[in-house]
Amino acid sequence: MSPFKDLKLVFEALNQEGSYPEVRGTLSFYLNSDTTVKSISVKAKGDATVEWRNNFGVFWVDYEAYMRYFEMKQYLVATDFGDTVLRRGPHNFPFSFQIPRGIPSSFRGKNGEIVYMVEAKISRSWRWPSSVKREINFLSKDFPAIHRAMRPLSRSVDKEVGIFSKGQLQMTASVNRGVCFPGETLSAYARICNSSSKNVKPKFSLHRKIVYRVKKHTKTSDKVIFKMVGDPITPRSEVTVPCAVKIPVDAVYTLHNCQIISVEYYLKVYLDVSFAFDPEVVFPLLVVPSNLVHAQLNEEVGHI
Template sequence: MGRVQLFEISLSHGRVVYSPGEPLAGTVRVRLGAPLPFRAIRVTCTGSCGVSNKANDTAWVVEEGYFNSSLSLADKGSLPAGEHSFPFQFLLPATAPTSFEGPFGKIVHQVRAAIHTPRFSKDHKCSLVFYILSPLNLNSIPDIEALQLHADIENQSGKDTSPVVASLLQKVSYKAKRWIHDVRTIAEVEGAGVKAWRRAQWHEQILVPALPQSALPGCSLIHIDYYLQVSLKAPEATVTLPVFIGNIAVNHAPVSPRPGLGLPPGAPPLV
């Protein structure tokens, strides 16, 4: 076993989800099997976005930084063998965007720690990703409460129509050297067609999984839009409406993430 047996970062109360403007506190832990000379021990909190022209490629062609704060935990000296803990705290910017990860780019927030050793010795590094959930208040968007569909279809032809299909579409736009648009069908429901010369009403709702919020405020490289599309294949007809997805329900007060709440990147709770 080497001289550095443990080098890790932990966040207070095991939290992984934070809101913009909140303090982020934690501890850097080090366990040594032998004394370790060092030049400095530092911890850094960063938030950034990277976008690529190719799917699943982390060679970013465009990058954007949101914050980069550093603290010195210890100056030049020598750590004796045994366990050592270094507490730290940062204040997250009020403008920090929500964490997100897609095929052409991602918004990542992380804490990194480093033990800088004397010249010709290997530095020791570790990191921990955390997630920011920026509130999108649906009370500011009128007449949007739930993803429910009420369609009135009048068939004025002599043929039966094809089944009617309602789809929830997600459009993610990435600003690389050019804009890249990734459109996906998130959820879909199908109803019966309409008989010739008949009129029918269709009432349906779409069950929506956890999704990133609309727009991603604070980020200029990635933009998210959602649409509800109702369509017929025969005869060909399509109606498309914008849908807003947020994390503060209509007529509800904002709720801060609870300690210990774990969410995957880019997946705030839906309303």
């Protein structure tokens, strides 16, 4: 029977998102009796994996990729001086790991994941080691230049409507900024001048695009996570259509610094025109932690 009771890893959350830009924690347990140990160690590691399978009729092809971002180990009770006797009662061993800069945030998707794990192990002579492991939600500090995306975005498109109708469509679309955080609402609008002879319908859609990569092969998931459809715009009219773009509370952050997995967002504003190609404008969006957006907003206010 193991003398170790309530063996657990407790982490210290360092931000309001409940994620860990670095790892600080405590290995704790209770000893039922005095116990001799050879060593107590804690190991942290980060791995990214991608896998999917394609069916080519009579056979299947498996695609797999793997990356290890780091592996670090430290001894809380060293082995250099022989065995160590731990007295009966509660024990707490603090530890910390400085995770390397530039590695991606934790992620779990249908065909890939980025997982960071901490494992503690207690070794004893002639005994199986006692161990405990726990996954950490790591948040990278490495995001594209947020300050550049804070400004409003605006684009225009013109289209001649022919064959089954005549005239021209003009649309100018805008969004108040190109960076946001989960749970936020962005302000967008489209100003449409319908000089054609057809009814057109304005639409707004927010997309999340995940790309998994194995060498030169890719598997893409492009999902609409928000959509709004405006009222039809009659011929020979000009209308401005507003849209409150709601970012889902559970939206994962933009992921750009992993070689085998990427997560991107974009807002598409377009006109649904029957029997014609839809004119559209597309805005790339960054989804980042709320504290980064608020910090940038405060910095801009301070410069006013």
